[in-house]
Amino acid sequence: MASVSRVLNGLPATEEMVERVQRAVEELGYVPDARARSLKVGRTFQLTLAVADVGNPVYVTMMRAVEEVVSAAGYRLVVTTTGPDVVDEVALVRGMARGYADGLVISPLRVDDDLIKSIRECDVPVVVAGNVPASAGVDTVRANSPKGMLLAVEHLLATGRKRIAFVNGPVDTVPGTARAKGFADAMKANGLRPVAEVEAVDFTFAAGRDAGVELLSGLDIGVRGSGAEARGGRPGAEARGGRLDAVIAANDLLAVGIMHELAARELVVPDDVAVIGMDDSELAEQCFPPLTSVNLGSAERGRRAAELLLARIDDDTRAPRRIVVQPTLSVRKSTP
Template sequence: MPRATITQVAALAGVSIASASRALNGQIASAETVEKVRRAAEELGYVADAAARSLKLGRTQQLAYAVADIGNPVYVEMMSAVERVVSDSGYRLVISSTGTASSSLDVVRDLGRGYVDGMILSPLRVTTELLQALVDVPVPVVMLGVASQGSGLDTVQADSVTGMRLAVDHLVAEGRRSIAFINGPVDTTPGRLRLQGFEEAMRDHPGIDSRTVIAADFTIAAGHRAALEVLETAEGFRPDAVVAANDLIGIGVLHAADDLGRTVPDDLAVTGMDNTELSRVARLGLTSVDLGAEERGRVAADLLLARIADPGRAAHTVTVAPSLVVRGSSRRAQPSLRAVAREDAV
């Protein structure tokens, strides 16, 4: 059966083709005309030609969301928030995975093909080459992460440094005196900032013994291997607490503790970071630093839409404050379930 055309819709509605087009595209038209055209389109089963509409409007009505690991719950949480905002504005979200620096660069360079009207990018590693490519792209880009000063990019970032302080301060207040930090790769943005936060926090507690172990990745399996290393083989160091750089590593730590017969939280307290769904469904519940993933996604989407509407607007950088959600993996006593981050965010 042939597709209904805009000409047929206009004829059935009793209006000009131009009026029908304006009504269907959300442009200026009277309420009466919009209603007549809508009823005619429904009766005929009219579906707009997306390609033709894109050529006419100069837009694809698609936006890209590119992250390092689309299976990581924190990225899924951000994606859901982004999708809610952009879909309300008539956009479809296209998802890309960028596990390596070269993959991120390829995705950014592909923006020149014109398949989307803008992108929200959350790269693990930010290189000089990537930043230059972001400056050169022909469509707006919002960075979820940390961009260099003067890059001119709209940026939404977590405060991992303060988040690490919240976790360490909580463990010390719980009476822990030997704290291991299991981080992901330090050549990544989260790895670098979370190491900085842990080291700064430990300087505030000079009487606490500490050790840092670098896991191969921000995954459950990598966290499990690193936890076995620090819990079983570290000579002269027996931690009574572990700070994990994210919830996936934290779950790996819980598994390792169980493998080694270490009771959580009596023998070993464990904290994660990101406050993903994993932390809520883990046995006992995993204490975790909430870095505001949903809020970061929402703000990033708002910034991208604002940039599309006004390409000449000044660049904005928004930092979302962290908070600590205390659960059974670290709680001996009964502290407050939520400790708000310090106001002096780094």
Template sequence: MSRPTVAGVARAAGVSVASVSRVLNGLPATEEMVGRVQRAVEELGYVPDARARSLKVGRTFQLTLAVADVGNPVYVTMMRAVEEVVSAAGYRLVVTTTGPDVADEVALVRGMARGYADGLVISPLRVDDDLIKSIRECDVPVVVAGNVPASAGVDTIRANSPKGMLLAVEHLLQKGRRRIAFLNGPRDTVPGTARAKGFAEAMKANGLRPVAEVEAADFTFAAGREAGRELLSGLGAGSNRADARGVAPGDRGRAGVAGGPAAKRRRSAPDAVIAANDLLAVGLMHELAAVGLEVPRDVAVVGMDDSELAEQSFPPLTSVNLGSAERGRRAAELLLARIDDDTRTPRRIVVQPTLSVRRSTP
């Protein structure tokens, strides 16, 4: 059986081929004409030839979303939001992983010249001059979901991480927690830099100093467990709760454990930890449980991103919502607007955070 064609749709609808083309391409047409064409399309099972359409209009009708780790729940949320917007505009979304290396991010942006997509939303984990240069010179429109200098001259959408950290710190203070530690991801990354800065500012604004700061190797669950072990490295595997609550803080930058009597350690032990994302927070909670510490009774824990994982963890995790769905939606809208008019002034949008309180804080 031959594949239905535009000409066949036109005959079935009783209109011209040009009229069918107008309706299929979303151009102005009367309601009657649109109805007739749509009925004919459904009756015949007509599917537009994407290859022919691409050659005719000079577009692939595909857009790319590039993230560091497609397994991270926050990127899944962003992906769904981007896909919803671009599919409504007639585009297919292709999702790819850049990994943590900025060189791979640069290679992906430069590879857009091959013409397999009409635009790119990229959420870079690391940013350097080469990446900014490649974005500026890219053959297709690019929107950055992250923080790049205004001088880059590109559309950007980012979260207000410092404000999110302030929400987390103030929430813990309201709950009576003052010995607050921070579990960050790599500080040379975009989120690591922003969240470290925000944590320092929030603590200073409230007249506090952190009892410990730990830098995890990555923003993953496994890295959170490892960093949690480092934070709790003064505990033996069989420590009881009384001993476990005596963990002492280490030096800024890497966690360690100071010696001394148990009473002294208890006075300086963290009674709360803020993690730079939910994966790190859940990894930490596993380590706390392993040494007999209860969340939130012994240590309150706050994550960031407010991903699906926050609700699925046990106990459910209090987390700063950095608007990943909103950032995805706005990034997609910025990209479509840029495709429509490449001469428009670049926009820099900041999405404000909220706090989702759950049982990991008392």
């Protein structure tokens, strides 16, 4: 019995014993009872990844990276959606006491004191893929959104675009706060003022289209010769804050929504208006024209978060770690 257990659990055994056990497993069609195993060893061998929206391509990328790491360590990954409400995030963390998973990676859209408290008091290890205060005392992996914004602004300047607008998601969210500050700092560092700033109601395609309507209403579009005005179309109205020749969006879904609204007004990307997104998700390559986007390292963040969680499961006494993943810019056809 002991020898069979060693083989089935991947522990060292002689080649002969491994061969005999595997042959018996095949002949009998044996499948281990996960419930019995969990009761005996005190583990479920399941880990949970909680994100705001499983339909967002950036979370899909993160999920794949987390799954790759934890499956190699013998764990199954369970993915769940928290939605945008911090109350639901808190409920999920507190629900971990039910014992259906051995650890949690959570990417919260909003953070408050109740969420931090629930993470600290959670019965299983928790890693935050996002930004929480250092005083929280938990393992975290986050993107450097401010540096990503600086890359986007400097790229537009290098291509001759200075009349830049910003479309953010809700500013009371973790990414919304970071990207708003990053944009403001990047513009100030380059001696620029934004043509306009719009806050979308969400980080979705539909919200991007609505934000595009708000942005373009009353703005003068900086037609550069091959867009609407060159084809005899109607030029933009008088500007509220100058002519517009570029838009930075807080994520790729918003950016694509804006591009659709530009196309609906017969404006050409990038000839009339250049567009930059953030996240560098699969969507950035799939849209037309392909979207220039700031890569915030979603796959790397997923991998690092999974590694931190496994390390925390093995040793719950070690000091918390705070990891920052640096961004890069993926230049495509939506900018010159």
